[in-house]
Amino acid sequence: MSTPYAKLPRWADYGLIPLINLLVAFAVAGLVVLLVGENPFRAAVILVDGAFGSGPGIAYTLFYATSFIFTGLAVAVAFHGGLFNIGGEGQAYFAGLGVALACLPFDGFLPWYLIFLLAILCSAVFGALWALIPAYLQAKRGSHIVITTIMFNFIASSLMVYMLVDVLKPMGSMAPQTRQFLDGAQLPRLGFLFDYIGMKVRPSVPLNISFLLALLMAFLVWVLIWRTKLGYEIRTMGFSPKAARYAGISETRVIIVTMLISGALAGMMAMNPIMGDQHNVPLDFVAGAGFVGIAVALMGRSHPAGIVPAAILFGMLYQGGAELSFEMPSISRDMIVIIQGLVILFAGALEHMFRPAVQAVFASFSPKSVGVVAAKGEGV
Amino acid sequence: MAEAAIELVGISKSFGAVRANRDINLEVQKGTIHGIIGENGAGKSTLMSILYGFYQADQGEIRVNGKPTVIRSPNDAIANGIGMVHQHFMLVDNFTVLENVILGAESNALLNSSISKARAELKRLEQEYSLFVEPDAVIEELPVGLQQRVEILKALYRGAEILILDEPTGVLTPPEADHLFRILKQLKEQGKTIVLITHKLREIMAITDNVSVMRQGTMVATRETAKTTVEELAELMVGRRVLLRVEKGEPAIGAVKLSVRNLTVKDSRGVTMVEDVSFDIRAGEIVGIAGVAGNGQSELLEAISGVRKAVSGTVTLDGKPIDLTGAADPGELRDRGLAHVPEDRHHVGLVLAFEENENSILGYHDKPQYLNGPFLNIEAIRRDAREKIEKYDIRPSDCRLKTANFSGGNQQKIVLAREIERDPGVLIVGQPTRGVDVGAIEFIHRRLIDMRDQGKAVLVVSVELDEIRSLSDRILVMFAGRVVGERGPDATEGELGLLMAGVEQQEAAE
Numbered sequence A: 001m002s003t004p005y006a007k008l009p010r011w012a013d014y015g016l017i018p019l020i021n022l023l024v025a026f027a028v029a030g031l032v033v034l035l036v037g038e039n040p041f042r043a044a045v046i047l048v049d050g051a052f053g054s055g056p057g058i059a060y061t062l063f064y065a066t067s068f069i070f071t072g073l074a075v076a077v078a079f080h081g082g083l084f085n086i087g088g089e090g091q092a093y094f095a096g097l098g099v100a101l102a103c104l105p106f107d108g109f110l111p112w113y114l115i116f117l118l119a120i121l122c123s124a125v126f127g128a129l130w131a132l133i134p135a136y137l138q139a140k141r142g143s144h145i146v147i148t149t150i151m152f153n154f155i156a157s158s159l160m161v162y163m164l165v166d167v168l169k170p171m172g173s174m175a176p177q178t179r180q181f182l183d184g185a186q187l188p189r190l191g192f193l194f195d196y197i198g199m200k201v202r203p204s205v206p207l208n209i210s211f212l213l214a215l216l217m218a219f220l221v222w223v224l225i226w227r228t229k230l231g232y233e234i235r236t237m238g239f240s241p242k243a244a245r246y247a248g249i250s251e252t253r254v255i256i257v258t259m260l261i262s263g264a265l266a267g268m269m270a271m272n273p274i275m276g277d278q279h280n281v282p283l284d285f286v287a288g289a290g291f292v293g294i295a296v297a298l299m300g301r302s303h304p305a306g307i308v309p310a311a312i313l314f315g316m317l318y319q320g321g322a323e324l325s326f327e328m329p330s331i332s333r334d335m336i337v338i339i340q341g342l343v344i345l346f347a348g349a350l351e352h353m354f355r356p357a358v359q360a361v362f363a364s365f366s367p368k369s370v371g372v373v374a375a376k377g378e379g380v
Numbered sequence B: 001m002a003e004a005a006i007e008l009v010g011i012s013k014s015f016g017a018v019r020a021n022r023d024i025n026l027e028v029q030k031g032t033i034h035g036i037i038g039e040n041g042a043g044k045s046t047l048m049s050i051l052y053g054f055y056q057a058d059q060g061e062i063r064v065n066g067k068p069t070v071i072r073s074p075n076d077a078i079a080n081g082i083g084m085v086h087q088h089f090m091l092v093d094n095f096t097v098l099e100n101v102i103l104g105a106e107s108n109a110l111l112n113s114s115i116s117k118a119r120a121e122l123k124r125l126e127q128e129y130s131l132f133v134e135p136d137a138v139i140e141e142l143p144v145g146l147q148q149r150v151e152i153l154k155a156l157y158r159g160a161e162i163l164i165l166d167e168p169t170g171v172l173t174p175p176e177a178d179h180l181f182r183i184l185k186q187l188k189e190q191g192k193t194i195v196l197i198t199h200k201l202r203e204i205m206a207i208t209d210n211v212s213v214m215r216q217g218t219m220v221a222t223r224e225t226a227k228t229t230v231e232e233l234a235e236l237m238v239g240r241r242v243l244l245r246v247e248k249g250e251p252a253i254g255a256v257k258l259s260v261r262n263l264t265v266k267d268s269r270g271v272t273m274v275e276d277v278s279f280d281i282r283a284g285e286i287v288g289i290a291g292v293a294g295n296g297q298s299e300l301l302e303a304i305s306g307v308r309k310a311v312s313g314t315v316t317l318d319g320k321p322i323d324l325t326g327a328a329d330p331g332e333l334r335d336r337g338l339a340h341v342p343e344d345r346h347h348v349g350l351v352l353a354f355e356e357n358e359n360s361i362l363g364y365h366d367k368p369q370y371l372n373g374p375f376l377n378i379e380a381i382r383r384d385a386r387e388k389i390e391k392y393d394i395r396p397s398d399c400r401l402k403t404a405n406f407s408g409g410n411q412q413k414i415v416l417a418r419e420i421e422r423d424p425g426v427l428i429v430g431q432p433t434r435g436v437d438v439g440a441i442e443f444i445h446r447r448l449i450d451m452r453d454q455g456k457a458v459l460v461v462s463v464e465l466d467e468i469r470s471l472s473d474r475i476l477v478m479f480a481g482r483v484v485g486e487r488g489p490d491a492t493e494g495e496l497g498l499l500m501a502g503v504e505q506q507e508a509a510e
């Protein structure tokens, strides 16, 4: 008796509401486009076509989506434990050091797959380490994780500037980044896969094997949350700390373990731009993916099956947005950021804005369907 | 001929396959107190939620004061003079009484002027119905009885003429309940109409004018209270004769299972709630702890079960010490054969957002039979849950249903099934039958007595004196954090009542 409105069927909950949010976001974005004197419909066509209309477009979309899947999963795992990890950005950034550690000493003589495994390990460990201190402070001292993870984003940012400018930059180089990786530390690209569906993708398009790793992680997160004892404990804690205490679940342990996993997932994101695209560790390679992860997790309802499409949606905005600012010069990069911001606003922050209205509509039109409970298949 | 304040005509409501209400007709006369009774899951709360606009009926019509009325939301209900006091309060814990009362009814953007107006109005209401509550007290610091009064005030403040109360006495002590009934009678005299849902037939007999009985979603009978009996009502509810008082044989008492010495416990604010309490529970007996709510029973339970740390004291389980002031945690105690049914099933004993089968392993989720290495053995968990559903007649019998969607009594059965089926040596139960129907009470009491007869030690804390008296082999009475007396099962209600009020202690002090 806690929901003051009727319950929605699953398809409306997971399909209709996100769709409405998205349409409203695009409608408002359309107004913005109109304001600068462009045709919003043409803009929409360019955006979607840029993201999905060609092989390279799709590949770029998926390349961006890869990063967002990692960071979205990171936020989602923490959410399930009732923790709001805003620090994905910093955790991924710091994990860049882990990737460097796996690549720089070995890229001359180890094959890519060994370095890949090593980099998975190192990026996960470094990301987890960066989440550990906020987790410890929350578990032992009650310092709020939102505050501490935000602060750790700043610390990571300054630390990485120092490391890249003063420590990792090769002698005589002007750019604040590590040296270029050799072949061993460059991840195989997936452009060739598009040959099979009859599309041509240049080998320079950076979609790489870490996309598959991201999908694997999405599956593993599902297993973790809904199929393991640890996941059970995380969810118990997230729903009711009192019940967790009653069940003999250690709050300290669950907070720390959850944040370690969350940080590790965020950390793995670092491989995608570094080993898949740039082939060095540059400044600011995370480029906001940590924050986009929050929106992705919100929009995907913290469920991997929602996070992957949400990440692809944001990948589309990045890729299609780039095309759009190219085709319509009056729409600048900043405008694209505004549009992305609107999507985040409606899909994430205002997630519940249209819910009461939709529920009221459901209640009046088809009372029978209201209250059909997700008796089957929650989380399957 | 009195006119009807509410008429429900042909109301039906399904939740998926569950038909919670089927073609219900109900007429509530103006200026009366109308009781609604029925087993757990009979559909009482659903019916009232339809009347209050939480749910929409699939079919049927609502008439308020003779006029067909569409109620789509609680706001519509309030606009039609219908107010509701929920089974679980809906107050903002860290707001004051006054703030809670005006919440959502602020008449203008500047809070200040509405607050002073509200204060005057609240005063008037308090006086008119002698419903005194300190307007500036913060909700979380008020005992439940007073919190409930705030809920009533809230409804009256919004101009409710028809007041629905869903199991209002479930959380109240007997004196608090008596006070509530005096208030309800007074409201009735002022011409208000009251609908009262309760599982306590005694209350129905004491206060209602008419009573309607629901069973499995249908309305089976409406009676004039004066012309019916408790036995008839119980039979109408359950569909068979019910034993209203459990029968039990002489206890076969064995060795001491749980021994508590000089236990002192503080609550989260640092107030001493349990002071220097000592007692033993032996195999084969049920020890009942009676007392007015808030006298330390809850904290005592929490400490013994490891949920709350004790300040000092020594406790032994089966002769071996447990460190309740330090390392002991509920998981360890469970492993040592101490099971606990907490008082607060909603926040402690269950995770309402979980499926039923997930809750049926809460606290035992690390036991090998539910695991395959680090993975949950979903098959085993569900099979186990289905067995318990069968054995305890939990309805609906769907282990994949979200726990929040079970009725209160069935939720309680989920917890009891989980704890009893582990076959613990010591079972600690808080409020075993809060919000549970007569048929289920009979069942639960039977199970507890079976436990005792199998040589287990059972500790029961309940604010229901009747329950304590009919279950216990020994009764401890708590007052102000201390055990102030021990009595046999034949102690009279009056005698216990005096102890619970701390009377004897004061006399001794003089």
Ligand SMILES: Nc1ncnc2c1ncn2[C@@H]1O[C@H](COP(=O)(O)OP(=O)(O)OP(=O)(O)O)[C@@H](O)[C@H]1O
Binding pocket: A007, A371, A373, B015, B016, B018, B019, B020, B038, B039, B040, B041, B042, B043, B044, B045, B046, B047, B395, B396, B405, B406, B407, B408, B409, B410, B435, B437
């Ligand atoms: N939102 C819901 N979704 C699915 N089933 C529900 C929902 N709410 C109630 N039910 C089911 O409808 C039936 C009636 O429930 P209701 O809460 O009205 O019972 P009740 O008579 O108030 O019981 P109790 O005395 O235990 O409070 C139950 O079988 C319950 O499980």
Ligand SMILES: [Mg+2]
Binding pocket: B044, B045, B046, B087, B166, B407, B408
């Ligand atoms: Mg109910």
